[in-house]
Amino acid sequence: MARRPTIKDIARRAGVSQSAVSFALNGRPGVSEHTRGRIRRVAEELGWQPNSAARALSGERSGAVGLVLARPAHTLGVESFFLQLVSGIQEVLSAGRTALLFQVVEDIDAECAVYRRWWAERRVDGVLVVDPRTRDPRPELLAELGLPAVLIGGTGTPPGAADASVSCVWADDTRAMTEVLDHLHGLGHRRITHIAGLPGLSHTARRIASLRAEAERLGLPAAQVRSVTTDYSDTEGAAATRRVLAEPGPPTALIYDNDVMAVAGSAVAAELGIPVPGRLSIVAWDDSALCRVTHPRLTALVRDTAGFGRLAAEELLAVLAGAPPRARESELPRLEPRESTAPPPAAY
Structure with a gap:
């Protein structure tokens, strides 16, 4: 294995002291501009790069930010949202x-332990925090550690978290759910089930609350418009679909919290001989290639998920540069009607 070049190697090649190399590479006074230029050329020729761990220990930035996902690992490989x-x-x-340090853990306690370890080791300059909880210990912990953070998917109430030291970027799930329900209601659907994601997540709670509020506004009985939580996987999405379609007075429309569950639900309907959209309409929360290649193509909420990620990263870099905490809203998802939604048959 090739040995990494060191300051000692640079000093030997340039014919100067190690302290002169340190001054030159760290932009400090103590060497002439001519010598500084020669040292930097030698460092580049040798392929030298600063040791991020050593820089962190000296009080300088590590040049990395962290992202931890506390979700079942088997749900991540098939869901396009996090990839985008x-x-x-x-x-x-x-x-x-700036490097991205990424880790998947089992639960929120393990995630908090990672933050403590990263802070103690000075591994990251800040963190991007996903999946806000209804009872979330992370903002308080990050504030206590003094670790800069941006919450992705907060409530939108400045600064987007319980502690004023945490910025957030957010999308309006409430208005998006209202648009979906209004679309289905306009088609004539009155029995609608929402196959939701993980319970305890803030956006799951917001979508469920929005569904209930809009159903009440439209005069729909609570028993006919409801939510069922899952782990976001195709397995649980399919199981929930099979369960609700087997009930007396089954729904005529299903809203899924991601594309994977929507495609799995469409497959279950085909297996049961329930035509889509003839007897069952389907809406996916996040659009993807899966929604567009499935037959029939699935009605879905379209949003720039990569743009959401860019906004979050820009905000964290701004925080690291000294910007005050704030809440920034991304663009509102728009509903893209496709062949999977239509009026229910008169008999239903």
């Missing part, structure tokens, strides 16, 4: 030569 989110985050960070 991370691609947007990485686009901004790469331009600023």
